[in-house]
Amino acid sequence: MAVPKKKTSKSKRDMRRAHDFLSAPGISTCPQCKEPKLPHRVCESCGSYKGKDVVDAE
Incomplete structure (x- = not known):
């Protein structure tokens, strides 16, 4: 089972999530x-x- 060896920092977490935003239609x-x-x-x-x-x- 995959378990992280170290805690992911806020910086690394936020850099990963930088591309998860929604684009405007x-x-x-x-x-x-x-x-x-x-x-x-x-x-x-x-x-x-x-x-x-x-x-x-109408």
């Missing part, structure tokens, strides 16, 4: 209503995707 703008939206998804405000109305917007 890429946000694009809707070509029809110019509202921000997630890429490859239907626009929530106007209901269009790739220039076509696919969902009835």
Whole structure:
């Protein structure tokens, strides 16, 4: 069974965790209503995707 021989210091622990952060999602703008939206998804405000109305917007 693997057991650490020495205590891992806070510095080593934090350096290892330096790459574990979450990245922000890429946000694009809707070509029809110019509202921000997630890429490859239907626009929530106007209901269009790739220039076509696919969902009835309220």
